[in-house]
Amino acid sequence: MPEANLQARAVSKRYGTQRVLDQLDLSLSPGQTVCLLGPNGAGKTTLLRVLAGLLRPTAGEIRLDGAPLDFTHSAARRQFGLVMHQTYLYEQLSGPENLRFYANLYQVDLSEGSLQALLRRVGLNPTRPTPVRAYSRGMKQRLTIARALLPSPRILLLDEPYTGLDMQGCQLLNELLQQERAQGRIILATTHELSYVLQVATHFAVLARGRIAELFPNDELSLDALQSRYQQLAQPVKAEARP
Amino acid sequence: MLSKNKLLDILTILTVVLFFGVFAMVLFYAPIEVNMGLVQKVFYFHMASAWIGMLAFLVAAVAGVLYLVRRNPRSDYLGASSVEIGLVFTAVANFSGMIWAKPIWNTWWTWDPRLTTMTIMAFTYIAYLLLRRAMDDPARRAQFGAIYAIVGFATVPLTFFSSRLMRTIHPTIFGSGETDMAMNAPMYQTMAAAVVMFTLLFAVILWHRVRLMAARQHLAGLQAARDEAFDGGGQHA
Amino acid sequence: MKNSLKTIRVLVWKDLVQEWRSKDMLTAMFSFAVLSLFIFNYAMELDPASRADLAAGIIWVVIVFAGTLGLNRSFTAEQDQGAFDALMMAVPDLSLIYFAKFITNFLVMVFLTLLVIPIYSLLYNQALFAPALGLVLLLGAWGYSAAGTLIASMTVQTRMRDLLLPILLFPLLMPVNMAVVKAASAVLAGVALADVSGWLNLLVVYNVIMTTISIMVFAYVIQE
Numbered sequence: 001m002p003e004a005n006l007q008a009r010a011v012s013k014r015y016g017t018q019r020v021l022d023q024l025d026l027s028l029s030p031g032q033t034v035c036l037l038g039p040n041g042a043g044k045t046t047l048l049r050v051l052a053g054l055l056r057p058t059a060g061e062i063r064l065d066g067a068p069l070d071f072t073h074s075a076a077r078r079q080f081g082l083v084m085h086q087t088y089l090y091e092q093l094s095g096p097e098n099l100r101f102y103a104n105l106y107q108v109d110l111s112e113g114s115l116q117a118l119l120r121r122v123g124l125n126p127t128r129p130t131p132v133r134a135y136s137r138g139m140k141q142r143l144t145i146a147r148a149l150l151p152s153p154r155i156l157l158l159d160e161p162y163t164g165l166d167m168q169g170c171q172l173l174n175e176l177l178q179q180e181r182a183q184g185r186i187i188l189a190t191t192h193e194l195s196y197v198l199q200v201a202t203h204f205a206v207l208a209r210g211r212i213a214e215l216f217p218n219d220e221l222s223l224d225a226l227q228s229r230y231q232q233l234a235q236p237v238k239a240e241a242r243p
Numbered sequence: 244m245l246s247k248n249k250l251l252d253i254l255t256i257l258t259v260v261l262f263f264g265v266f267a268m269v270l271f272y273a274p275i276e277v278n279m280g281l282v283q284k285v286f287y288f289h290m291a292s293a294w295i296g297m298l299a300f301l302v303a304a305v306a307g308v309l310y311l312v313r314r315n316p317r318s319d320y321l322g323a324s325s326v327e328i329g330l331v332f333t334a335v336a337n338f339s340g341m342i343w344a345k346p347i348w349n350t351w352w353t354w355d356p357r358l359t360t361m362t363i364m365a366f367t368y369i370a371y372l373l374l375r376r377a378m379d380d381p382a383r384r385a386q387f388g389a390i391y392a393i394v395g396f397a398t399v400p401l402t403f404f405s406s407r408l409m410r411t412i413h414p415t416i417f418g419s420g421e422t423d424m425a426m427n428a429p430m431y432q433t434m435a436a437a438v439v440m441f442t443l444l445f446a447v448i449l450w451h452r453v454r455l456m457a458a459r460q461h462l463a464g465l466q467a468a469r470d471e472a473f474d475g476g477g478q479h480a
Numbered sequence: 481m482k483n484s485l486k487t488i489r490v491l492v493w494k495d496l497v498q499e500w501r502s503k504d505m506l507t508a509m510f511s512f513a514v515l516s517l518f519i520f521n522y523a524m525e526l527d528p529a530s531r532a533d534l535a536a537g538i539i540w541v542v543i544v545f546a547g548t549l550g551l552n553r554s555f556t557a558e559q560d561q562g563a564f565d566a567l568m569m570a571v572p573d574l575s576l577i578y579f580a581k582f583i584t585n586f587l588v589m590v591f592l593t594l595l596v597i598p599i600y601s602l603l604y605n606q607a608l609f610a611p612a613l614g615l616v617l618l619l620g621a622w623g624y625s626a627a628g629t630l631i632a633s634m635t636v637q638t639r640m641r642d643l644l645l646p647i648l649l650f651p652l653l654m655p656v657n658m659a660v661v662k663a664a665s666a667v668l669a670g671v672a673l674a675d676v677s678g679w680l681n682l683l684v685v686y687n688v689i690m691t692t693i694s695i696m697v698f699a700y701v702i703q704e
Contacts, residue, residue, distance in 0.1 A: 016381040017467035054565055055704045077569045086562025090494060092501040104490040105570040107483060131501065147566075311700055366651040373647055377638035383704065387634050390697045394630065394652060397693055401655040401686050408678055409658060 005029055006051065006155055006186055011060035012210075013046055020046050021057070022210030030154075033177060033187040034215070035197045037230050038207035044190040045085070047207065048157045051188070052080050078106060081153035083161050087140045088147060091133040095124060095143050098132060099150065106151040122146045123172045137164035145173065149180075156180060158189040162196055174200045195223055206233040251450055258447045261440040265433070273433040285343045287433055291441035292336035293361055297399075299329025299445065300364060303371075304396035307389030317457065319385035322392055323375065324452035328445060330368040333361055356406035363402050367395040484576055491567075491580030496587070498557060505553040506591070513546040513596050517603055532606055536613075536664030539600055540620065540657065543592055548646055550588045551628040554581055555636040564702050578698035582629045582691070589621035612667040616676075619683040620660035626687060627652050630694040633701045652690075659683045 006028040013021040020043040028034060038044050049055040051062055053069050053076065062069040069076055082088075089098050096115055103110035110118075116126035122142040132140060141164040148156065156177075162170050170193070177187060177200045191197050198221065206213040213233040221229075269287050276283035306322035309315070340358060341351050352358075371391050378384035499505055520538050524531060558564045567577055601608045628649055635644040663679035673680070 017463050019467075019471070049565075049704075052565075052569065054568060075572050078572075080569060082565065082569060084562060084565065086560075086565075088563050088566035089561060090498055090557060090563070091561070092498045093494070097497075101490060101494050102566070102570060105487060105567070151570075311697070363651050363654050370648045370651055373640075373644060374634070374638065377635075377640040377644055379639070383637070386700055387638075390630075390634065390700055391648065393697065394627075394690075394693055397689055398652045398655060398686075401682070401689070405655040405658040405682060408682070409662065 005065055007063040009060055011057045014058045019210055024211050026212050028186045030184040030186055033181050033201050034203045034205055035201040036190040036205050036207055039234055042207045044207055045159050048159050052082055052157055053077050078151050079154045081148035081156045083145055083148045083158040087144045089132045092131050094129050094131055102147050102150050108150055118146050138166055138169055141165055156185055156187045160191055161189055162191055162193040170196050208234045254447050258443050265436050265440045268433045268436055273430050282346050285339050287437040289336055289339035291437040292332045294438055295441050295445045296329050296333035296336055299325045300396050303392040307392035310385055310389040320453045320456040322388055324449055326368050326371050328448055333365045359406040360403040364399055487576050488580045492583050495584040505550055509546045509549045509592055513542050516542045517600055535606055536668055537661045539596055540660050542596055546592055547589055551632040552642045552645055554585055555632055559636045574699040575695045578695055582625050585629050586621055586625040589625055593617050610667055612673045613664055616660055616663045620656055623656040623687045626690040626694055655686050
């Protein structure tokens with residue numbers, strides 16, 4: 001398995017006059033599962049989209065394996081698995097049909113057996129023919145996770161992946177992430193479900209004021225310790241500025 | 244860039260002078276046309292305005308290409324300004340055309356190729372401006388504007404040829420054979436002067452408009468930076 | 481090359497299945513077209529001869545307006561479920577996405593035309609069976625879909641969405657409108673195809689230019 005190294009170098013992103021990301025540096029290595037923390041609106045989703053090559057940064061660059069990530073060719077993008085707020089699913093197609101559709105686009109050979117195995121891996125019934133329109137939010141979430149895994153991506157970018165998942169689903173996702181990490185994947189996830197992510201994260205990164213305030217390892221942190229560390233990093237200046 | 248620009252000031256004054264100069268030419272130097280009478284004098288402004296309407300669209304399309312290639316915001320300002328100004332000149336061309344047409348052909352509107360094409364071009368301009376208004380992110384707004392300007396400009400010659408294939412009652416000025424409007428040397432000279440003056444007018448207004456846009460953006464940037472500093476670098480919306 | 485064709489085929493299949501299973505757009509277009517034809521009847525209480533001259537024009541106008549319903553819908557699935565991102569991640573050449581959408585929209589236009597013609601024929605008791613007419617309308621559908629797909633891909637990403645599509649699209653379609661109506665009228669009146677070659681050539685030129693430009697700029701439309 002080749003070493004994959006994903007780097008953001010001095011990445012800035014402005015929307016008009018609003019600076020969302022400001023000279024941000026971040027380096028991710030294989031086998032790391034990094035949890036990105038930050039207040040609402042801090043730019044976590046923006047950062048994920050820039051890393052995936054979907055959003056062009058105003059300044060700075062993304063490097064994959066030492067070479068700049070070419071924004072125009074998605075051959076490199078096939079190495080990414082994305083789970084975002086939107087489901088990326090086609091409502092009139094069934095679960096298996098959605099997966100076969102994306103498998104065809106990715107040019108991945110999806111045999112009936114692998115399809116069923118993949119669906120079982122995310123806890124979905126492999127034989128269900130109902131259209132996605134009839135799925136619950138949690139089921140859609142499981143399906144889109146399966147969709148992200150189709151090209152066996154080296155890099156997983158997950159934006160609030162626990163959304164809609166019940167307790168069983170959350171545990172299943174954790175198992176999945178641990179399996180992927182064992183295979184040497186790079187995983188970056190944003191979430192507010194601190195109790196769940198504590199079980200799988202190797203590192204935590206706090207995004208505040210457009211940059212990574214700190215990247216620290218998960219050394220047997222308790223939930224309280226993590227929360228206080230996060231509060232500290234995310235809001236210090238505001239607390240002092242008010243008299 | 245934002246300080247007073249000497250060249251622009253000189254050109255502005257020159258334009259004003261030329262405007263009055265050409266106006267005088269039209270009134271006193273150019274003779275009264277044999278067939279159409281005094282109202283024909285509208286033609287000089289009408290034709291010059293129409294020419295500028297076309298030129299403005301070309302500028303917008305070129306600015307669009309430049310923006311897609313280099314992503315320089317100034318290209319976007321240039322394109323948007325050009326469309327705004329071009330729309331005004333096209334409206335002037337249409338109205339002056341109508342003023343001219345009514346006494347001569349006894350109709351306000353004629354479905355003739357040039358008029359039709361200019362009007363459709365005006366609708367394209369308006370669509371461009373509406374498209375920009377419907378977009379919040381400045382970078383995407385510029386991108387979409389550029390694309391629409393390019394596509395819109397590409398359809399103009401096609402629209403012209405289609406409408407020409409349909410019918411013509413627009414007076415032919417330069418052609419041989421039937422000429423509805425008898426032109427002599429002083430009239431050609433006045434026409435040329437009008438075109439030159441209008442082109443300069445367009446360039447000067449365009450330059451002013453682009454500077455205004457750039458200044459506005461700059462101001463907005465300063466305001467945002469000030470707000471951020473005051474907030475202590477707090478949450479972004 | 482083989483991969484590109486397969487990608488296009490997969491994308492078109494997905495769009496067709498999506499629409500076939502919901503049938504929202506198809507029923508809306510069909511209703512709109514038939515109702516429009518009814519309305520035209522009250523607008524034009526003419527003798528059959530005059531009405532026959534107008535047939536081509538009315539048919540094309542109905543198709544143009546009903547077609548916007550289809551165009552508006554063609555990208556909503558991608559926009560609402562965010563699938564633009566997913567397609568960008570999976571498809572190397574973004575112009576393939578345009579091409580597939582174009583084909584889908586073209587097929588929808590053809591379907592619409594095949595509905596409108598017999599219904600018009602029925603309501604107004606006018607024989608419209610002429611293969612040459614089919615050719616003219618096909619060329620028109622090509623131009624309409626080429627421009628419409630590009631514009632729809634933009635307007636779906638704006639605040640005004642559906643409202644903006646006709647405003648942006650119709651000025652660009654003027655050459656097509658003129659050519660189709662003139663050529664179709666002539667053909668229905670019995671003129672030979674060779675005699676309307678001017679209009680047909682214009683249509684082909686427009687179609688090629690519009691399709692080419694659209695393919696070239698499409699990447700800029702869906703990429704941020």
